[in-house]
Amino acid sequence: MRGRNLHYLTDQVVKLDILSVRNLKKHFGGVKAVDGCSLKIDAGTVVGLIGPNGAGKTTMFKLISGFEGGSGEIMFKGRRIDNLPPFKIARCGMVRTFQIPHALTKMTVLENLMLAPNIQCGEQIWNIWLRRKKIKEQEKLIKDKSQKILEFFEILHLEDEYAGALSGGQKKLLEMARAMMIDPSLMMLDEPFAGVNPTLARKISGYIEELRESGMTFLIIEHDIPAITKISDKIIVMNEGKIMAEGVPEEIKQRQDVLDVYLGGEG
Amino acid sequence: MIEYIDMILPYLTTILLVSSIYAIFALGLNLEWGFTGLINFGHVAFLAIGAYTTVMLNMSGYSLILSVIAGIALAGFSGFLLGIPTLRLREDYLAIVTIGFSEVLRFILLNEEWLTRGSFGIHGFERPFQDVIPYQYYNIFLLLLFVAILGIIYFSLEKLIHSPYGRVLKSIREDESVPSALGKNVFSYKLQSLIIGSAIAGLAGAMLAFYLQYINPFTFKPIETFNAWIIVILGGTASNKGTVVGALILWTFFSGTRFIEEYVPFESHQMGAFRMIIIGLLLMLLMMHKPEGIFGEREELALSD
Numbered sequence: 001m002r003g004r005n006l007h008y009l010t011d012q013v014v015k016l017d018i019l020s021v022r023n024l025k026k027h028f029g030g031v032k033a034v035d036g037c038s039l040k041i042d043a044g045t046v047v048g049l050i051g052p053n054g055a056g057k058t059t060m061f062k063l064i065s066g067f068e069g070g071s072g073e074i075m076f077k078g079r080r081i082d083n084l085p086p087f088k089i090a091r092c093g094m095v096r097t098f099q100i101p102h103a104l105t106k107m108t109v110l111e112n113l114m115l116a117p118n119i120q121c122g123e124q125i126w127n128i129w130l131r132r133k134k135i136k137e138q139e140k141l142i143k144d145k146s147q148k149i150l151e152f153f154e155i156l157h158l159e160d161e162y163a164g165a166l167s168g169g170q171k172k173l174l175e176m177a178r179a180m181m182i183d184p185s186l187m188m189l190d191e192p193f194a195g196v197n198p199t200l201a202r203k204i205s206g207y208i209e210e211l212r213e214s215g216m217t218f219l220i221i222e223h224d225i226p227a228i229t230k231i232s233d234k235i236i237v238m239n240e241g242k243i244m245a246e247g248v249p250e251e252i253k254q255r256q257d258v259l260d261v262y263l264g265g266e267g
Numbered sequence: 268m269i270e271y272i273d274m275i276l277p278y279l280t281t282i283l284l285v286s287s288i289y290a291i292f293a294l295g296l297n298l299e300w301g302f303t304g305l306i307n308f309g310h311v312a313f314l315a316i317g318a319y320t321t322v323m324l325n326m327s328g329y330s331l332i333l334s335v336i337a338g339i340a341l342a343g344f345s346g347f348l349l350g351i352p353t354l355r356l357r358e359d360y361l362a363i364v365t366i367g368f369s370e371v372l373r374f375i376l377l378n379e380e381w382l383t384r385g386s387f388g389i390h391g392f393e394r395p396f397q398d399v400i401p402y403q404y405y406n407i408f409l410l411l412l413f414v415a416i417l418g419i420i421y422f423s424l425e426k427l428i429h430s431p432y433g434r435v436l437k438s439i440r441e442d443e444s445v446p447s448a449l450g451k452n453v454f455s456y457k458l459q460s461l462i463i464g465s466a467i468a469g470l471a472g473a474m475l476a477f478y479l480q481y482i483n484p485f486t487f488k489p490i491e492t493f494n495a496w497i498i499v500i501l502g503g504t505a506s507n508k509g510t511v512v513g514a515l516i517l518w519t520f521f522s523g524t525r526f527i528e529e530y531v532p533f534e535s536h537q538m539g540a541f542r543m544i545i546i547g548l549l550l551m552l553l554m555m556h557k558p559e560g561i562f563g564e565r566e567e568l569a570l571s572d
Contacts, residue, residue: 122431
């Protein structure tokens with residue numbers, strides 16, 4: 001009985017804090033890119049990470065997703081993930097996109113998406129010969145799911161195009177669509193609105209809100225302050241490797257120190 | 268007419284035999300480079316390991332099939348050993364280490380005479396079914412055997428590439444941070460690709476030994492690696508069909524240029540260099556006008572962007 005209660009409590013913790021970072025540090029020579037940052041992200045929320053260029057936002061992303069090694073403690077869904085390689089972190093349900101879209105340009109849009117799901121039977125070499133039927137069935141399921149997601153992002157008509165032929169904005173959508181394929185609990189987007197026209201930016205905002213409604217958590221780096229404050233439940237402001245402010249968007253927008261850092265006091 | 272056929276048939280058989288060996292050798296490289304993006308400048312080392320292991324074991328009394336399997340396995344295992352320290356690093360480290368490895372290996376083969384007979388080389392080993400097939404038909408038999416092996420390797424690789432496994436390999440070739448961010452163990456896939464590519468080269472090595480009936484360290488000079496690169500680039504990077512055709516074109520060219528020897532003012536030793544100059548010029552023209560190679564897909568071109 002007692003064990004069951006504890007299990008119930010653990011579930012609650014997992015549900016509240018999907019990601020918790022404590023005293024994260026990364027130095028490049030004398031440059032303190034991330035300097036003792038701590039943050040918590042609640043499940044099912046959208047958190048915006050803002051700050052001037054060189055504030056350490058992308059390095060923070062790399063540290064959390066395992067693409068860069070540093071010091072500090074990172075807990076994801078109740079499990080410690082610092083020191084895990086990126087692919088193991090991704091398998092826990094955390095997926096990231098890149099500042100410059102990393103579309104696999106010499107593969108088709110459909111192939112880009114079909115690559116993503118984990119634990120595919122046909123990704124083990126012996127299964128190619130030994131479990132042909134299972135692979136065929138799984139491929140069909142994955143293809144159907146890919147097409148549904150492409151439809152959601154309104155790029156289904158491009159499924160057979162090579163990803164290299166897509167526009168910058170379409171590549172951003174492709175990257176988000178690909179990330180969706182692994183059913184992540186936490187999606188980390190690096191500047192999803194950068195270089196995107198206002199219509200597409202509104203569309204991406206709409207997708208994020210819709211996915212949040214379905215229970216997904218987002219951590220988003222963004223420079224477009226009106227766009228990010230509109231969709232975020234919480235904003236974290238970084239400057240010179242440290243977290244200088246944290247709070248709901250309305251509160252952050254009023255803070256003079258944030259305005260000083262971002263707009264040189266012109267705000 | 269019959270006389271003419273009698274003369275041309277052995278000649279054609281030879282071209283096809285060598286082409287099929289080099290097609291298999293280059294298919295291994297195409298898996299590594301064309302589909303996974305691994306730069307291997309020491310592919311010949313695995314050819315040598317396959318050849319030497321096969322003939323040395325056979326000379327020690329082991330059955331031929333067991334010797335060939337050991338040759339393939341040892342070539343694959345060498346790929347594994349080379350891959351462990353290099354594949355986590357940038358791709359150029361593999362290029363440096365493999366070219367170094369192939370030369371070190373050649374000098375070991377040359378100097379460890381107690382084991383390899385050094386520059387004297389090894390001959391007198393068994394060939395498949397040599398007691399059953401009459402000598403005058405043996406090359407025809409070998410050709411049929413080699414084409415059958417080539418067919419098996421070709422269709423197996425095609426199956427591999429058009430599977431979810433192949434999709435992961437291609438994604439690594441394109442940008443390994445993407446499969447990594449999606450939960451794929453990139454290092455393990457790269458290692459597997461190198462092991463399979465090396466094992467295929469090992470098989471080609473055993474076949475080369477059967478064809479030549481004699482091997483020595485000079486059979487495995489670095490130029491053989493670059494012949495495989497020429498074949499892959501010529502036929503079309505990331506195209507198995509292109510690789511097979513590339514091997515045929517290259518060896519037809521090498522053999523065909525022997526006919527023009529009497530019409531050009533070169534000594535026979537100069538002719539080899541002349542051939543490479545022509546090949547170089549042809550490759551330059553190909554790169555300028557059809558950089559994806561003969562059968563390569565421009566959209567899938569991995570050589571330049």
